[in-house]
Structures are given as structure tokens and as C-alpha cells.
Amino acid sequence: MFSRHTSALSRRLVRWVALLSLIAIAGLIVAVIVGLLGTLQTVQRKLDDTATTAVRAFDQFLGGIESDLLATSDALSLSAGGTQATSDDVSKLLRHTLDRQFAIFELTLVNPQGQVLAQRRRVGGETGAAPTEQPWLAVVESDQVYVGPVDSEEFGVPFTDLAVRVTDEDGNFAATLLARVDLTTLWNTTIGLHVGKTGYVYVTDETGQLLAYRDLKLLQGDSRLENLISNTPQAIAQPGLDIYFGLGDQLVVASGVQLDVAPWFVIIEQPVGEALGAFLMQSMVFLAALTIVGVLVYNILRFTRYQIVSPLRLLHEGVDVFSQGNLESRIDIQTKDEFGTLATAFNAMATRLRETIDSLEERVAERTADLEATTSDLTARSTELEAANQRQAEINRQLEEAVRHSQRRAALLQASAQVSRAIAQIRDQDQLLLQVTQLISQHFDYYHTGVFLIDEAGRNAVLHAANSEGGQRMLARQHKLGVGSESIVGYVAAAGRPRIALDVGLDAIYFDNPDMPDTRSEMAVPLRIGDKIIGALDVQSTREAAFVEEDVTTLTALADQITIAIENARLFQQTQATLEEAKHMQRRYVQQEWSKFSREQPDLTYEYTLTGFTPTGDVRSPEAQEAWLTGELIVTDNASASPAPPRRAALAAPIKVRGEIIGVLDLQEIEGDSIWNDDQIALVQSVADQLGQALESARLFEETQRRARREALTRQITDRVRSKTEVDAMLQTAVRELAQALGAPRAFVRLAPEALAADDGQSALED
Numbered sequence: 001m002f003s004r005h006t007s008a009l010s011r012r013l014v015r016w017v018a019l020l021s022l023i024a025i026a027g028l029i030v031a032v033i034v035g036l037l038g039t040l041q042t043v044q045r046k047l048d049d050t051a052t053t054a055v056r057a058f059d060q061f062l063g064g065i066e067s068d069l070l071a072t073s074d075a076l077s078l079s080a081g082g083t084q085a086t087s088d089d090v091s092k093l094l095r096h097t098l099d100r101q102f103a104i105f106e107l108t109l110v111n112p113q114g115q116v117l118a119q120r121r122r123v124g125g126e127t128g129a130a131p132t133e134q135p136w137l138a139v140v141e142s143d144q145v146y147v148g149p150v151d152s153e154e155f156g157v158p159f160t161d162l163a164v165r166v167t168d169e170d171g172n173f174a175a176t177l178l179a180r181v182d183l184t185t186l187w188n189t190t191i192g193l194h195v196g197k198t199g200y201v202y203v204t205d206e207t208g209q210l211l212a213y214r215d216l217k218l219l220q221g222d223s224r225l226e227n228l229i230s231n232t233p234q235a236i237a238q239p240g241l242d243i244y245f246g247l248g249d250q251l252v253v254a255s256g257v258q259l260d261v262a263p264w265f266v267i268i269e270q271p272v273g274e275a276l277g278a279f280l281m282q283s284m285v286f287l288a289a290l291t292i293v294g295v296l297v298y299n300i301l302r303f304t305r306y307q308i309v310s311p312l313r314l315l316h317e318g319v320d321v322f323s324q325g326n327l328e329s330r331i332d333i334q335t336k337d338e339f340g341t342l343a344t345a346f347n348a349m350a351t352r353l354r355e356t357i358d359s360l361e362e363r364v365a366e367r368t369a370d371l372e373a374t375t376s377d378l379t380a381r382s383t384e385l386e387a388a389n390q391r392q393a394e395i396n397r398q399l400e401e402a403v404r405h406s407q408r409r410a411a412l413l414q415a416s417a418q419v420s421r422a423i424a425q426i427r428d429q430d431q432l433l434l435q436v437t438q439l440i441s442q443h444f445d446y447y448h449t450g451v452f453l454i455d456e457a458g459r460n461a462v463l464h465a466a467n468s469e470g471g472q473r474m475l476a477r478q479h480k481l482g483v484g485s486e487s488i489v490g491y492v493a494a495a496g497r498p499r500i501a502l503d504v505g506l507d508a509i510y511f512d513n514p515d516m517p518d519t520r521s522e523m524a525v526p527l528r529i530g531d532k533i534i535g536a537l538d539v540q541s542t543r544e545a546a547f548v549e550e551d552v553t554t555l556t557a558l559a560d561q562i563t564i565a566i567e568n569a570r571l572f573q574q575t576q577a578t579l580e581e582a583k584h585m586q587r588r589y590v591q592q593e594w595s596k597f598s599r600e601q602p603d604l605t606y607e608y609t610l611t612g613f614t615p616t617g618d619v620r621s622p623e624a625q626e627a628w629l630t631g632e633l634i635v636t637d638n639a640s641a642s643p644a645p646p647r648r649a650a651l652a653a654p655i656k657v658r659g660e661i662i663g664v665l666d667l668q669e670i671e672g673d674s675i676w677n678d679d680q681i682a683l684v685q686s687v688a689d690q691l692g693q694a695l696e697s698a699r700l701f702e703e704t705q706r707r708a709r710r711e712a713l714t715r716q717i718t719d720r721v722r723s724k725t726e727v728d729a730m731l732q733t734a735v736r737e738l739a740q741a742l743g744a745p746r747a748f749v750r751l752a753p754e755a756l757a758a759d760d761g762q763s764a765l766e767d
Contacts, residue, residue: 017304021297028290040253043275044241046195047255047268054190054201054266055257061186062162062261065101065179066145069164071704072097073177074697076109077167087118094120097179100708105159106180109166112137117175131178136163140176147262150183150211158183158212160262171690187212190266199270202247204233206263218247233258233265243272311335311343318346328354429569433465436562440555441467446539448516450474451562452481452489453527453535459483461493461536470515479515492524492536498552499524502545521546525555527563537562583659590660593699624666627652631661633685637675651676653688657696665691713741 075093094107098120109118114134136146140163148161160181168174191212193201202213208225210218218228225231229244236242236256246252252269253276259266311333318331330350333343437449448468452461460480466472481487484494492499501522513519519540527535537559541547627634634652649669654661665688717737724730731749739747 017297017300021293021300024293025290025297028293039276040241043253043270044255047199047241047253047270048257050193050195050199050201050268051255051257051266054193054268055259057186057190058262058264058266059260061103062147062181062259065103065162065181066164066261068097068101068704069145069162069177069179071701073164073166075701076175076177077169078694078698078701090118091120094118096705096708098122099712101179103182103186104179105182108178108180110134110176110178112173112175134176136161136176136178139163140165141173145261149205158187193268195268195270196274198274199268200248201266201268204265204267206233206265208232211264213247215247233267236267237265246271315343315346318343325357429566429573430464432565432569433562434467436565437465437467437471440537440539440558444539444554447518447542448538448540450538451527451535452493452538453566454483454493454533455480461489464535468516470513470517473515488522488524489536489538492526493533496526496528496533498526498556500547500552502547516540518542520544523547523551523555525552525559527559527566529563529567534563534566587658587660590658590662590696594657594660594662621650621652621666621668623650623652623668624664627654627664627666628661631656633681635676635681649676651681651684653684655688655692655695657692662692662695717741 072093076090090109094109097107098104104122106121107119108116108131110116110131112134114131116131136148139146143165146161146163148163150158150160152158160183162179162181164177165173166175166177187203190203191201191214195201200214203211204225205211210223210225210228225233229246231242231244233256236254237258242254242256243251244254246254246269248269248271251272253272254267254269256265256267258264314331314333318329321329330347331343333340433451437451440446441449448466448471450466450471451464453464454461460482462478462480463471463474466475481490481493484490488499488501503520519542521541521544522538523540524536524538526533527537537555539555623634623636631654633654634650636651637649651667653665655663655665665684667684717734720737721730721733724733731751735747735749738744
């Protein structure tokens with residue numbers, strides 16, 4: 001007994017010393033890891049912010065040009081749809097576009113055969129040179145915006161080509177509007193961005209070809225990232241930081257972002273030494289602290305081993321030897337402390353015991369000899385019989401377990417396959433859960449299978465599907481169990497661990513349910529997404545002790561599949577809701593813009609008769625009113641066999657823009673019996689659809705022109721004010737130009753309210 005206590009004491013001492021030392025070392029290691037993670041997050045945030053700034057500049061720049069080109073293309077299409085457009089009209093449109101977009105160097109209108117229909121340059125006027133190739137043709141024919149590669153060879157500065165299609169009056173592809181865009185200002189701004197002191201930015205296309213970099217030598221020839229850094233822009237643009245040898249032949253941390261309006265990538269690289277400099281200094285401090293802790297731990301362990309553990313071990317070994325009957329042995333501890341005194345006492349006791357035992361051994365020896373022979377024979381036979389019985393029992397157990405395992409595995413595979421098919425085919429969550437409960441009960445012969453989901457408040461687990469009759473009754477009354485309540489489902493929903501009740505009549509956690517009177521065993525496993533518990537899968541059997549630990553593994557696997565199915569169904573519903581919300585916002589935007597447009601121009605209702613066009617005001621026929629309210633094509637005719645008064649033949653088609661009604665095209669037949677045929681109805685519907693698109697394009701073009709005129713007037717007034725050198729002249733010019741532009745009879749400008757109060761308003765300038 002003493003030796004066991006001594007051994008346990010020595011182990012506890014070593015264990016506590018080692019545990020405290022490991023805690024100190026682990027704390028330092030955790031501090032280093034936390035510091036590293038914090039530094040990496042800071043570096044990634046800086047890189048991502050710089051990349052976002054560069055990408056935003058690119059997207060706004062190219063997006064603005066694309067919008068202007070599309071508006072010009074619509075204007076050219078509208079010109080073609082009316083009277084024959086003259087070359088002066090086309091040239092004027094191109095010149096207006098050049099005035100609006102200072103980054104566009106050249107605009108060219110090219111037909112599909114490669115002939116130049118019109119061309120204007122910011123410098124040099126019209127050139128008339130026809131392009132030898134049309135790489136944009138396939139893209140613009142599909143009604144997409146073409147963005148060409150960056151080219152610096154022709155003018156020595158970076159240029160790229162943007163192209164959009166121009167349609168004829170029937171909406172067919174008629175020509176390409178090609179713009180050559182100067183990227184100099186945006187290029188220099190982007191590659192001039194820095195991260196820290198030595199971080200830099202460069203741009204590539206989707207193939208990894210360098211488009212912009214501070215070292216112009218790398219832009220010459222084949223300068224692909226795969227050849228320079230053995231990496232691709234797509235890989236760098238993945239989430240997270242990349243570490244590799246960058247363009248400056250240094251180990252760098254990098255991040256990348258792809259542009260939205262062009263297939264280009266912005267890459268930011270920063271040397272690792274600069275990015276992680278603060279962390280390296282911090283790591284040196286932690287390393288020094290870790291070294292000091294290691295030395296202290298070593299000295300403590302050494303002292304514990306030689307001054308405490310070793311004497312305890314010697315005492316333990318000596319006592320073990322004494323307990324085995326070797327009383328000739330002695331404990332060799334020469335110290336003057338308590339361990340030495342104890343060893344001396346043990347040695348004296350062993351001497352006295354040895355003397356006593358020697359006197360008893362002679363008397364016991366004779367009696368023992370006879371008993372040993374008999375006992376040895378009986379022991380041998382008993383051992384053989386016991387071994388044979390154990391081998392037979394083990395063989396039987398293994399066979400039963402193998403059969404049961406095979407049956408369970410077959411049922412699990414079949415159920416998993418059918419559950420997987422249900423997940424792939426069924427999107428409705430309630431229907432999916434009902435089929436899953438039926439499949440599980442069918443394959444595993446369960447009395448009841450139910451699926452509980454935790455409500456949004458996280459307080460109750462609500463039954464959502466069940467296969468048994470009692471389960472259907474519980475569904476009808478919206479059965480629910482409190483999370484953490486004294487029920488198997490409540491326990492699993494709170495603890496997140498499986499629970500088995502082998503005899504529900506004796507299990508204290510089981511809650512007697514009158515809807516399940518035949519239940520004798522119950523098991524529930526959690527439904528979890530990551531660390532979040534969303535519900536529980538509950539199965540019940542009419543047999544006692546029907547579940548084993550293997551069933552927990554089986555149902556846990558099925559529960560994971562059910563969780564995936566529930567999450568897929570929820571994501572599908574969320575996606576549908578998001579899509580409907582986006583459509584609603586788009587229709588609301590169109591409705592607001594056209595309502596504003598109608599308020600600004602309220603007299604946009606016209607009637608055409610044989611005498612010509614006449615404005616009618618807001619007067620609508622019954623057919624037009626019905627088409628406006630229903631959004632459907634309304635067709636009536638005056639051919640009727642009934643004695644009722646004949647009706648007018650009318651055809652009213654709503655004019656829609658992105659699903660919103662902005663007007664009605666109303667046709668009225670005054671004389672004769674008329675019936676609208678299918679060709680006429682289809683023609684009117686097609687004209688109404690095209691009219692909606694044309695009106696939307698005209699509104700956008702008018703809005704663009706209005707904005708351009710306002711910007712030109714602002715720039716003109718600003719230039720005239722800046723041409724003055726004196727404050728009085730600047731103020732007088734400002735109020736005069738604003739008064740003339742706005743048609744105001746009087747205009748004032750006032751500065752320095754204190755001065756106005758002092759000289760009773762004499763410092764105000766009036767025009």
C-alpha cells in the first residue's frame with residue numbers, strides 16, 4: 001500500500017510540474033500564433049483595400065465609357081429609324097460623344113463588311129482608314145460590349161478598343177461603333193498605387209500577360225506571369241493571401257481582384273519582410289521569453305527528478321521487493337532528509353521480518369508441498385476448460401456481430417441512396433422531410449420516425465414531418481418540445497449529442513406521449529450545420545433495447561444528409577425570394593423614372609386620324625383603360641350576330657418597359673365590319689414591344705444629353721471665372737453668368753457675413 005501511494009505521489013508531482021510548464025509554453029505559442037494571424041489579416045486588408053481602389057477606378061472609368069457608347073449607339077439606331085440620317089448628323093453625334101468622354105481618342109462607325117461609314121478623332125479629324133480585321137464582330141453581333149487588348153505600339157501610350165453594335169430601324173445588326181480609349185491617366189494612377197513603402201500594383205489580362213507595370217522592360221515580349229513567377233492571375237485572385245517570389249525577385253505576399261467590365265486582373269504585391277516586419281520583432285521577444293521558460297522548466301524538472309522523484313522511486317522499488325518476499329534487499333538512500341530516515345526504518349523492518357519468516361518457513365514447507373501438487377493439477381484443468389469456453393463464446397459473438405453489421409450496412413446504403421435521390425429531386429422542404437421519414441422507417445423497421453426543427457427563437461423544437469399515425473396527429477396540432485426540456489428530443493436539441501433510451505418506461509428523461517403508446521425504445525440524433533444545432537432526428541421502436549452504438553453512427557450519417565437537404569431547400573427558397581425582390585426593385589425603378597418623365601412632359605398623348613396628328617390629352621377609350629389596368633392585349637370587333645348594338649372594332653396593346661406599363665397603343669375602327677386577324681394582332685403586339693424599347697432608349701438619350709449640357713455649361717462658367725485674377729472680377733463674372741444661364745433678373749453673391757453686418761450690406765455684389 002505504501003509503495004502504491006509513493007508511486008502515485010511521484011507521478012502527481014511530475015505531472016503537475018509538466019502541466020504548468022506546458023501551460024506556460026502553450027500560452028507563448030498561442031500568443032505567437034495570434035500575432036501572426038492578426039498581422040496576416042492586417043496585410044490582407046491593406047492589399048484588398050488597394051486592389052479595390054484600383055478596380056473601382058477601372059470599373060467606373062470603363063463603365064462610364066460603355067454607357068456613353070451604348071447611348072450613342074441607341075441614338076444612331078433612332079436616327080436610322082426615322083428619316084435618312086446624313087453623314088453630318090452621324091458626325092455630329094460622334095463629335096458630341098468625343099466632347100463628353102475626354103478619354104476617347106477616336107470613334108469609328110464600321111459596317112459588317114469592314115467599310116468605314118463615319119470616323120472622328122480628337123486630333124487630326126476624320127482619317128477614313130478602314131480596319132483590316134474586325135475581331136469585335138462576333139461579340140457585338142451577340143449584343144455584347146467588346147473590350148479589346150491593351151496596345152501601346154501605335155502611339156507609345158496604352159490604348160484599348162471598345163465596340164458596341166448599331167441596329168437599323170428593324171432592330172437588325174447594321175454597323176459597329178468602335179471607340180479607341182486612352183488609358184494613360186487611369187494607367188498611371190493605378191500602377192502608381194503603393195502598399196507600404198515597397199509594395200506595388202500591376203495589371204494583367206486573363207492569360208497572365210502583363211498590361212501595366214512600373215518596370216517597362218518587363219512589358220516587352222512575352223511577359224506572362226507563368227513565365228515570370230510561375231503563377232496565374234486567376235490563382236492569385238482566389239480568396240486569401242498568396243506567398244511566392246514576385247516580379248521583383250523577392251518573397252512577397254499578394255492579392256488579386258478581377259475587373260467587372262473587362263477580363264483583366266489587378267495584382268498587388270508587398271515584400272514579406274516589410275509586410276511581416278512588426279510580427280518578426282514581436283516573435284523575437286516571444287522566442288526569448290520561450291527560451292527563458294524552457295530553462296526554468298528544465299531546472300524545475302531536474303530538481304524534481306533528482307531530489308523528489310528518484311528517492312520516491314527507490315523507496316517504491318524497495319517496498320515492492322519487500323512485498324515480494326525478498327527481505328535480503330536494502331533501500332540505498334544516503335541523504336540526511338526525510339527520505340533517508342524513511343529508508344533506514346524500512347531496512348530495519350525488513351531485517352526483523354526476515355528473522356520471523358525463517359522460523360515459520362520450516363513448519364509450513366511440509367504442509368505446503370502436498371497442497372501444491374493437488375492445486376496445480378486442478379488449476380491446469382480449470383484453465384483449459386475456461387479458455388475453450390471463451391474461444392467458443394468469442395466466435396459466436398463475432399458471427400452475430402458480422403451478420404448484424406452487414407444488415408445494418410446494407411440498409412444504410414439503400415436508405416442513403418434513396419435520401420440522396422430525394423435531395424436531388426425535391427425542393428419543397430416539407431415534402432422532402434416527409435419522404436425521408438418514410439424511407440428511414442421502411443428500411444430500418446422503426447415504429448415512428450420524426451424530424452424536429454428548432455424555431456427562429458431557439459426555444460422550441462417543432463415537429464415538421466412524421467410517418468406514423470401518432471406522428472400525423474402531432475403534426476396536426478403543431479407538436480413541439482422545449483429545447484433543453486426533460487425529453488429525448490429536447491435534450492439532443494440542447495446538448496447536440498445523440499441520446500438513446502433503451503427502456504423508455506425506466507428512463508427519467510423520457511416524456512410519456514399518449515400518441516406513441518407502443519414505444520419501448522427511443523433514439524434521437526442532432527441535425528447540425530457546422531456548430532449550429534437546427535433540429536433532431538427522432539426514431540422509436542416497439543422493442544426494448546432496440547438500439548446499439550452502431551445505430552448512432554448510422555443515423556448520424558443519415559442526419560447529416562437530411563441537414564444538407566434542409567439547407568439546400570432553404571437556400572433555394574432564399575434564392576427565389578432574392579430574385580423576386582430584384583425584379584420588384586427593377587420594376588419600381590422603371591415606374592419612378594417614367595412617372596418623373598410623365599410629370600415633366602404631361603402632353604405625350606396623340607391621336608392619328610385621316611386628317612393627321614392631334615394631341616388628345618389624358619382621354620382613354622374603354623379598351624385602352626382595360627389594357628392599362630390588366631397589362632394584357634385587348635381585342636374587340638363589331639361583327640356580332642346578337643341583337644345588341646354593334647361595338648367598335650378596337651385593338652389596345654400595352655406599351656411595357658421591363659414589365660412596367662408606360663403607355664397604350666390604341667387602334668379604333670370607326671366604319672365597316674372588321675375582325676382583327678392573327679397577323680394584325682401579332683403586328684400590333686410587336687410594334688408595341690419595339691416602341692417600349694425605343695421610348696426607353698430615347699428617354700435615356702435625352703437624360704444623357706441633358707446631363708452633358710449641364711456639365712458643359714458648368715465648365716464654361718468655371719473657365720470664365722478662372723480667367724479672372726481679381727476677387728471682385730471673379731464674383732461679378734460668376735453672378736452674371738449664372739443669371740444669364742438661368743434667366744434670373746437679379747443675382748447676388750455675398751462673402752464675409754461679419755463685413756456685411758458691419759457696413760450694412762455694402763460689400764454685396766449685385767448684377
